Structure formats: structure tokens, C-alpha cells
Amino acid sequence: MITFDQSNGIDMNFQRRKQKILDKLNNAGEVDVKLLATELDISEITIRRDLNQLASDGLLYRTHGGAMKINPLARPHDFVNKAAQNSMVKDNICREAAAHINDGDIIFMDCGSTVFRLCQFLKNKKIKVITNSIPVVYELQNCAVSLNIIGGEFDSDRQAVHGKMANEHIARYRAGKAFLGVDGISANGLFANSELEAGITSAYIDQSAYTFVLCDDSKIGKETYLKFANLDKVNAIITNADDAKLDCFKNSALTILKV
Structure with a gap:
């Protein structure tokens, strides 16, 4: 009873x-x-x-x-539970992203909650990950992945490193692929909710040969506080959005990978 x-x-x-x-x-x-x-x-x-x-x-x-x-000391629960929201969709997106990562790759990973869920699909890959995300570092320690941790100002809300020094750190490296999140993406470009987020995402894009944006359908067509780049700055988007939402990209060169 x-x-x-x-x-x-x-x-x-x-x-x-x-x-x-x-x-x-x-x-x-x-x-x-x-x-x-x-x-x-x-x-x-x-x-x-x-x-x-x-x-x-x-x-x-x-x-x-x-x-x-x-480990609540390593990954505060606010971030962890944000990453767990809509987990099935995020995992489908990240499973597709992982299919484009091969042994020997050097990749950038940002601090987005969707990008974080990519970690579970990478642990057996012999790759190098360059990241500003503390949860990504925690998740990928003690596995096949080699880590390069970006230095700079720590943002406790985002559990990530941002700022001028972080951007300068990224500028010293080149990666074959970047896996990034955005707060919004439309035919007009890429959008962020803060200048710090925009700055580090732009730094990743500039130093990457090929950029994937990982986002669920809620980000498609969304234009938030700050436009920081044109759509042609990225190469591909991995999303669960339907054809109607994706129609805004029909005149772009963007590769659409649907899950």
C-alpha cells in the first residue's frame, strides 16, 4: 500500500x-x-x-x-539534466555525427548540451578532441580519446571556458572537423544568446576545415539575440527537423543530414 x-x-x-x-x-x-x-x-x-x-x-x-x-562535483546537475532533456533526439543526432568521425581525426567540440551527448559515441575512437567544455573533458577522460583543454575564463553557468584567451588558444590549432551547437539557425545565418558564445563558436569555425552544426528542430528558423555569422560559414547541419522547417535552406549550399 x-x-x-x-x-x-x-x-x-x-x-x-x-x-x-x-x-x-x-x-x-x-x-x-x-x-x-x-x-x-x-x-x-x-x-x-x-x-x-x-x-x-x-x-x-x-x-x-x-x-x-x-559526479556532482565534476558535472553540476543543471548542465547534466539539460543534456538529458530530449535525449532520444539528441542521441540520434550525435550517433549520425559520430559516423563522420574516424580514427586519427582532430575535432573541435563546443560546450552545447547536444554536443556533450556526442561523447558516449566517441570513447573507443582514437582521436584528438579540442574543447572548452568541462563536462566533455570529464566524460572523455580515461578512454581512447586524447584531449586538448582550452584555457581562459571559466563560465560556471555554461560549465565552459570562454573569452579572449580561449579564442586565442583555439587560433593556434587546426581541426579537420568541428561539432558545434547554436542557439538558432536560419537562412539569415547563425545566432547566439551572448557575445562570449558567438566569439568561441566563430573561433572554432575559422580553424576547422569542415563544420557540423548539431541541433534539434527547435533551433531551426530561430533567430535570437545576436547574429554572428552567415550561413555559408558552416558546411552541414545534423537535425531531426522535418522538410517544412528545412525548406528555408533550399537555396543554400548547406548539407542537410536528417535523423
Whole structure:
């Protein structure tokens, strides 16, 4: 029987489930919704609700079909849970992006939440990643990937390094490919919500032989605070947007990779 704290309506059994879920995460590193539902003898709907609550509290990293253990000191939960939003779409986009990355490549990765999810598909690739993203560095440590960490001013909200020194760091290197996010992209160009974001994205583009923009359909046709580049500065876009939204690019040379 489900019991409630009558003073605030909280399901008291949640506290017991929470401890069991966290114990399993500590032991195994990840949990699966179906297995948890069987082991705890409750519905998958209840488990998903529990995991979502624990994710919002910063206690785990929500994935499609389950959850993973996080290190709250290395990856603050606000960023992690942003990365977990719309995870299936982001993972489809990143799976396609990973198909364009080969052993020996040197690539740029920015601090976007979609680009972060590319990490899981790269760990067995013998590549060099140049990044300003602290979560990307954390995720790709101790695997086949070689890391070059950009220096500069730390932005705690974005969990990334930005600023003049960061841009100058990037200017010292060349990459064959860049995998970047934007706040908006339309036939009129690329858009950002801040000058810092615009500056570092532009630096990546300038030093990359081929640039991929990774974005879900919510970014297509969107024009935000600052236009920082024309559309012809990037080569390809990987997105889940439908043909109607993508029609705005029909007169451009942009390669569209749909997932």
C-alpha cells in the first residue's frame, strides 16, 4: 500500500525507493527502468517518475531507458539534466555525427548540451578532441580519446571556458572537423544568446576545415539575440527537423543530414 505524509502529500515509499535506486547506481554505475520496475515490484511509470525527480535533484543523470551515476562535483546537475532533456533526439543526432568521425581525426567540440551527448559515441575512437567544455573533458577522460583543454575564463553557468584567451588558444590549432551547437539557425545565418558564445563558436569555425552544426528542430528558423555569422560559414547541419522547417535552406549550399 502506498503511504503519504499527510502534511505535504509526499509518497513516503519514494524515500525507500530512492535509497535503493541510489545504492544500485553506486554499485553498478547505471540502472534500467524495466529491471528496476521488476526488482522493486512497481510500474515503469512510477520508476520513470522517480528517476525524473532524482535527476531534477541532481542525484543522477537521466538517460533514455534508465539513469547513470554522476559526479556532482565534476558535472553540476543543471548542465547534466539539460543534456538529458530530449535525449532520444539528441542521441540520434550525435550517433549520425559520430559516423563522420574516424580514427586519427582532430575535432573541435563546443560546450552545447547536444554536443556533450556526442561523447558516449566517441570513447573507443582514437582521436584528438579540442574543447572548452568541462563536462566533455570529464566524460572523455580515461578512454581512447586524447584531449586538448582550452584555457581562459571559466563560465560556471555554461560549465565552459570562454573569452579572449580561449579564442586565442583555439587560433593556434587546426581541426579537420568541428561539432558545434547554436542557439538558432536560419537562412539569415547563425545566432547566439551572448557575445562570449558567438566569439568561441566563430573561433572554432575559422580553424576547422569542415563544420557540423548539431541541433534539434527547435533551433531551426530561430533567430535570437545576436547574429554572428552567415550561413555559408558552416558546411552541414545534423537535425531531426522535418522538410517544412528545412525548406528555408533550399537555396543554400548547406548539407542537410536528417535523423
